[in-house]
Amino acid sequence: xxVVSQHPSRVICKSGTSVKIECRSLDFQATTMFWYRQFPKxxxxxxxxxxxxxxxxxxxxxxxxxxxxxxxxxTLSTLTVTSAHPEDSSFYICSAREPxxxxxxxxxxxxxxxxx
Amino acid sequence: xxxxxxxxxxxxxxxxxxNLPCNHSTISGNEYVYWYRQIHSQGPQYIIxxxxxxxxxxxxxxxxxxxxxxxTLILPHATLRDTAVYYCIVRVTGTASKLTFGTGxxxxxxx
Numbered sequence: 001x002x003v004v005s006q007h008p009s010r011v012i013c014k015s016g017t018s019v020k021i022e023c024r025s026l027d028f029q030a031t032t033m034f035w036y037r038q039f040p041k042x043x044x045x046x047x048x049x050x051x052x053x054x055x056x057x058x059x060x061x062x063x064x065x066x067x068x069x070x071x072x073x074x075t076l077s078t079l080t081v082t083s084a085h086p087e088d089s090s091f092y093i094c095s096a097r098e099p100x101x102x103x104x105x106x107x108x109x110x111x112x113x114x115x116x
Numbered sequence: 117x118x119x120x121x122x123x124x125x126x127x128x129x130x131x132x133x134x135n136l137p138c139n140h141s142t143i144s145g146n147e148y149v150y151w152y153r154q155i156h157s158q159g160p161q162y163i164i165x166x167x168x169x170x171x172x173x174x175x176x177x178x179x180x181x182x183x184x185x186x187x188t189l190i191l192p193h194a195t196l197r198d199t200a201v202y203y204c205i206v207r208v209t210g211t212a213s214k215l216t217f218g219t220g221x222x223x224x225x226x227x
Contacts, residue, residue, distance in 0.1 A: 004159075034214070043203075044160065044217040093159045095215070105215055107152075107159035 002028045004096045006108035013084055013115055020080045021111045023094030029074035030096035034105065035067075038091040050077045084115040120204045125222040128198075134191040136221050138204030141185040148209050149180060151189045153200040154220070160203065163189065194225045 003026040013019050023033055031052045036044040048058045048069050056069035068080040077096075081088055095107040121139040128134040140149065150165040164171055164178045166187075171178045177190040191198055203220040207213045 006159075036217075043219050044154075046214055046216070049214065091157070095159075104162060106162065110157065110159045112157070 002026075002096070002098050002104075002106045004094065004106045004108040006092075006094055006111050008111060009109065010112045011114070013113070015085055015115055016083055018080055018082045019084055019113060020078055021092055021094075021113075023077045023079070023096070023108055025075045025096040025098075025106075028096070028098045030077075031074060031099060032097040033071060033077040034095045034097075035069060035077075035079050036093045036095070038093060038110075044093060047079075081113065084113070086115045089113055089115045120206055120218055122202070122204055122218065122221045124219065125224070127224050127226060128191075128194045130195055130225050130227055131193055134194040134198065134223055134225070136189040136191075136202050136204075136223065137186065138189070139186045140204070140206045143184050143206050144208075146208050147206045149178065149184075149187050150205045150207060150215070151176070151178065152203045152205065152215075152217075153198075154203070155197075155200040160217075163202075165209070194223075196225050196227070199223060199225045 005024045007022045033050040035047045037047050038044045046059050047062045048056045050056045050069045050071040052071045052074050058064045071077040091110050093110040095105045097105050148165050148167050151163040152160040154160045164176050166178045180187045201220040201222050203217050
């Protein structure tokens with residue numbers, strides 16, 4: 001199956017700083033990528049849908065000015081958590097949709113963000 | 117997308133078949149049943165999907181009832197590495213639909 005990577009896998013940052021997370025589709029071009037957040041012992045919650053060359057669509061309750069998403073190419077989407085706070089500590093997971101018959105989504109391994 | 121209901125947890129002995137049920141009584145005619153799993157601290161992994169016929173691949177089998185209101189994911193010979201949270205998701209494929217994750221079933225495979 002298709003491969004999606006994320007970088008970094010783990011990051012620790014100080015409160016008030018910004019952190020960028022990269023999501024790459026390694027062997028296919030993804031016009032659409034998705035960003036999820038998962039708190040401990042909870043399910044994945046969709047944060048936003050990222051479309052190449054256009055603005056991201058955010059889910060209700062997700063602050064677009066805090067979680068900046070850029071999808072500048074068909075293989076790369078980035079999520080920047082601006083002015084991070086301890087409550088932003090979470091597991092961030094991206095997925096990429098492979099165009100085609102099934103439009104299947106493939107998930108990255110996730111990024112563990114800890115804000116101190 | 118239709119809502120799904122899964123038991124919160126299940127246990128299975130290693131080497132035995134794991135049968136994970138999912139209820140999707142409000143499924144529409146053009147909605148597929150998808151199964152993903154998430155091993156601890158990893159991203160979800162696609163397992164299988166189907167519309168109305170039973171499906172089998174190298175990982176699992178998917179049995180969908182004739183009325184499509186429920187389905188069962190079968191792992192024929194569970195191993196310790198199959199311990200994970202299994203998510204049953206109903207969605208329309210071939211469109212820009214989103215994957216909405218419920219709470220899933222936490223499968224614990226034991227020796």
